[in-house]
Amino acid sequence: MGRLIVVSNRVPVPKPGTPPAGGLAVALSGAMQSRGGVWFGWSGDTAAADAPEPAAPRTLKSGSVTYALVDLKERDLDDYYAGFSNRMLWPLFHYRMDLTEFTRVTLGGYYRVNGLFSRLIAPMAEPDDVIWVHDYHLIPLAAELRAAGLRNRMGFFLHIPFPPPDILTVLPNHADIVRGLAAYDVVGFQTPLDVENFETYLRREKVGRRMSDGRYVVHGRAIRVEALPVGIETQTFAETAKASERNALVRRMEESMIGRRLIIGVDRLDYSKGIAERIQAFETFLTLDDHWRGKCTYLQITPKSRSEVAEYAAMEREVAELAGRVNGKHADLDWTPIRYVNRTIGRNALAGLYRMAAVGLVTPLRDGMNLVAKEYVAAQDPEDPGVLLLSRFAGAAFELADGAMLTNPYDIDGTAGALARALVMPLDERLDRWRRMYERIRVHDVAWWCRSFLEALENDAPKAAAAKLSPIKAAS
């Protein structure tokens, strides 16, 4: 068996004191450390505008993983990361057509960086290495690598939603993007809904179909398409949470609560997470029933994210102002309803804070998966678990629907009412709900996800017959 080469835009190179915030980095770190291999991607640093293209990536070994890193020029980052990836693909794939901006310049940057990645990876790859590419930043990479002559097994996992065709076709180059996916051997999505959207697109655009053996033929190539929800290191996280009483930050938080109930939200500062709607729902909840005034605290942990993108910078101001307004209106001399924290909290402390919280509020407007939902469940005290309030639009809802209280985040009154019910839910109902969710994430943890994807990728060599399939003409 060859090496595993993982490729992602963001590579969480281990740096003491800087925990990775972002589900992809968190999910893959554990899996990579146990299997070993090469992890290729952007270093997080910028190269000078006139720097020549590197002949090879910088490498750094940590445990069983070799990190292969490339600096990107400011212009490339603007066009590829902040531009096409995060101002076009991210909002569009999160059903926010209103926030997209398509330009030929950023599209050019997207293909330029994918080309650069390909030129650096191709000489490193041995013929029997397996290449696993992650996320929307790098959809065209397999096609670039194949054009460079690589015949390796290549897989792609999309961590964000795959939208319905009516939304996807807003993207002027949607046909090229889907053609890019067809260059992989296995394409993984988070949920069955994403697979359904992909299949509907193929049918409507007449570029592919599902075959009788379960594989798909897309632009003439036979590929496997799987719904494989990403998991967490459930058992390890549960143990961390149990041991968290010793964590200084958790102890400080506990002392400051003086018996009040804790409600927690943890999200990157991103419009897809529904943070403003959640704060509004919390305010509505406070006005529903005087009983909870002074008796509960809502802690919203929100590290800044993608501040170079205009919509994110605007959101930073909006959410801070909203939290400030609600506090100004409802606070008392000895009580602040919302504690809004704008920095990254380390995972040990986070585990303890989840465990302390009577309610986990996970209410994105749309989310590929949302690992916070799973972490909240894993961290609970099995004798006295809290309640997960989960948006029906998070990928995690496909797995946790029978234990979480499902909410529609656009329904502010409904979410407020659900929060009020969650806080008084009897122990036997909480136990029953939590056990169902915990069992699901215990079995379907991150090791299961990684194993399942790699099994699909490594054990299903394309059949000879598939290679002979004639291409299907795209609708013009």
Ligand SMILES: O=P(O)(O)OC[C@H]1O[C@H](O[C@H]2O[C@H](CO)[C@@H](O)[C@H](O)[C@H]2O)[C@H](O)[C@@H](O)[C@@H]1O
């Ligand atoms: O790298 P950034 O631009 O700072 O963003 C952080 C990551 O955000 C997204 O995470 C997604 O992956 C999670 C794990 O599968 C999933 O739970 C979540 O719903 C997704 O939004 C993004 O897709 C990653 O590429 C980013 O690194």
Ligand SMILES: O=c1ccn([C@@H]2O[C@H](COP(=O)(O)OP(=O)(O)O)[C@@H](O)[C@H]2O)c(=O)[nH]1
């Ligand atoms: O202060 C923070 C905020 C978030 N996270 C982690 O960042 C990840 C966020 O992943 P999720 O899938 O919920 O959303 P994403 O940010 O990837 O869209 C989770 O593992 C969180 O525990 C963290 O370690 N510290």
